[in-house]
Amino acid sequence: MPLFSATSLTDSLYSADSVRAIDRYVIDKLGIPGFDLMQRAASAAFRQLVKRWPGHQRLLVLCGGGNNGGDGYLVAANAKRHGLDVACVALSSPDKLTGDAATAYRKALTDGVRVSEWISLPQDEQGALFENASLLVDAMLGTGVTGAPREPYATAISGCNHSGLPTIAIDVPSGLDATTGAAAGDVVRAALTVTFIARKAGLYTGQGPEFCGRIEFESLGVAAADTDRSGESPIAGKFDWQDLSAAVPRRPVTAHKGRFGKLLIVAGDRGFGGAGLLAAEAAARTGVGLVSLATRPEHVGPALARCPSVMVHGVTHSSELTPLIDAADTLVCGPGIGRGAWGQQMLQRVVTETKRLVLDADALNLMSLRVPVKSDNHILTPHPGEAARLLGVTVADIEADRMTSAQEVQRLFGGTVLLKGAGTVIAASGQRPMVLAGSNPGMATGGMGDVLSGMIGALLAQGMAPAMAASMAAALHLSAADRASLSKGFMGLLPTDVIDCVPAILGQAEGLVPGGAI
Template identity: 60%
Template sequence: MSHLNTTTLSKLPARTASNALYSADAVRAIDQYVIEQHGIPGFELMQRAAASAFRQLVRQWSEATPVLVLCGGGNNGGDGYLIAAAAHRHGLDVRCIACKAPADLKGDAAGAYQKAKADGVKIDRWDALAERDRNDALISAGLVVDAMLGTGVNGAPREPFKSAITACNGLTCPVMAVDIPSGLDATTGAVSGVALKASLTVTFIAQKSGLFLAQGPEFAGQVVFEDLDLDIDRLDHGQVPVAQRFSWATVSCDIPLRPVTAHKGRFGHVLVIAGDSGYGGAGLLAAEAASRSGAGLVSLATRPDYVAPALTRCPSLMVRGVNHSSEVAALIEAADTLVCGPGIGQSAWGQQMLQQVVLSGKKRVLDADALNLMSKQASVVASSHVLTPHPGEAARLLDCTVADVETDRLAAADRLQKKFGGVILLKGAGTVIADGETGPWVLDGGNPGMATGGMGDALSGIIGALLGQGLAPCKAACLATALHLAAANLASERLGYMALLPQDVIEAMAGLLAAAERPGEREVG
């Protein structure tokens, strides 16, 4: 068994404004709190937001001209008018198109419109322009600023916003979104109807969870956070984040290091039970990934046909061919941590393997066909497991549709955790990790090259290895997911996305782990 100090290996990153994610309602409440309790006028906040956005505009696209700002109503539209005013004062060729009639603007948004108009910004109304003139304005733009729909908008965009969004998505010039891309749900990252695809999104006050969940990463592009000098971590605003964002950069320092007296018995024995007939590669990928992630010993229980290929590929593995559940009982007894599911199929063989794993009560990672089998029959609910479903598997476990899962990934992960206990790792764009206590956690970033068979098998192996080394289940899931993605990003720099394979990711992990190791500084033991 592992003898690592699990107290130091269970801590997760502290919640700060730089990684806390809030719902749209919470951000609006924080905004109102700042105005009412700290005496900062709403128009001043709007000016700060516009100044921050304009700085990013100049930093990213100093040569882009002309600048076209599309303005809606409310504070988002007000931000747009003030951005246009700033651009005009700095001598840029800028033009506004009002998608919301200026006469209907109220409060700070109306004041922003009046300022832009007084500063000499050219402002046209969308509905007053002929279609040809609107198209000419869009096509000739060197940069488009999206200030149409803010965080308070729900449901599919209506006209004229629908047409404006669709037209922007057909442009070749960059698009900067103000606070949130128009049409994107600021809380869930879901898109109803259409949403604007931004090159960059400048978001204010607090980070919105929808920018990092579901379709958020695709539509938001690069996200830049500006706190408008509010430092909300120090404010007693009373709002609780809906999730915590993390990346390899924020958790890599928590990789367990090895003392000089290290030996293999201190870093866990992982047993991978995987690979029914026709799916031998799944078990090998999981086992090899576990070996590359620091496990002291790794065993693989698979169909006898795959013993020789597995040893040829990875001779450090202890491989056992098994045809019946009775043959795996002793292997389970000898292991610290179990990984079950990749390629086990849904026949009697897979059912027997899963039953033995669940009855053992040992720490375990359940993935792939283990989850599909669980969706068809009652399974033991326990706190000692990590479940790693993709949206399809999650939908089967929850008896709902994939669309239901993707519409609100945080809610889906929470439902899975309440139903099955333990730690839930909901894979996909904006990976969510929920443990019912410290989370949920959202992985920052994504890589389209990972959309290929075997990636999830490798991830399961990494989680199993970290569990075996003494990390708490939630910490193991967070570290493994971040390492997996970072390695995929690193490998894709050399291979691109289309050619990326799971074994490329496993190989790339070595360099990342080597960089994270600082001998003598954080000795564990």
């Protein structure tokens, strides 16, 4: 079941097991021979290779022992027929190949491809393979592999990554878990991954965005309806800002501030005053009608100087929150509240409400003590460390399967959960998770989460359902960061740079700002 109504614009993500079952359905039920599919995959990969790197003439194709290796042999055959200089290396003895992979190997030999066996090459000759190439083709380990790669694959993967050469991965970078995106050992760092039949979930979350590079999907002529008829259910959906931008609400000419929500942000203990201000300013830039900020009294002056449109209130005790909560319809709590007495009493007061609620940062750390939440419309926005504390596990456990982790947090704490990180995951009860495609390394700095919580609160206050508010805010947040990075770079990116880019992106979605890079 979808998290939001725009699922016709989103793509389904499948587990590795399901993709193999779909592949078998296409062969057995639709009558498309497996070798025909393999040829289509190789042709699609070679086409993408030439499109991306038209000037490269010296290919090193590394082939494994299964069907992924068969794809590689046919890529090598394609390259040879087109006059490229091809070195093809078998990581597993071709004598062990069976079925379509064996047929592909024989086809490559027929087309003039010379295949060397990795294990028979001296170490210096193995190194020379990379030195003599200008482009690498990774067809070593496919979707059926889990755990850390063993030899000789581990050495070959290391050779790829240390060569400095661009690499195209066939279906999935070798060493990456195609279901979870986990990396138990070395993984080929691809510049381009061409994936087939159905999209694999692990390419879009966990370590997937780190190792896949650009992802190109090739259906190989298998229609989405045929994928559905296979009986295999997706484990998640994929979306980005382009998918959701059409859902940005259009404002009538008679609009007034009372129609777009009243948001209260409870944030900013001593030493963390900026957290609340970032959340409040981001919320104001995301269209909420009225924004109030409850923070430590010493932060009132700086907050008003930075963002005078925000109504700032100094509070020292939770009892002072009551009139502010009564005046609001949506609450955000957590940015910079700390884990001391002030933050604890603020959280304890907020969670007694049934209003729409966003809980972030130290609110989540305090919730790891199992603070009950009364609202059914709450959104939790943990990063992996906070999710680990909520579940009583390690960060490595969270990252080993981000979709399952997000669902487990949701099961224990209710509401909607947004697990931050590359390939942000959004989970709600009884619904399949959604994965935000893309990542931006410039967002790895303090305050970015505060901006996101303010944006989520703003959309929630404007009447969006929790899952849609979380999804749209996350996509908008990433899109604004991508735009800001064009002028600020990654290392110099600040949360305020992201906030500054939000109005133009929203304006473009509203049809008011000319299109451009997002």
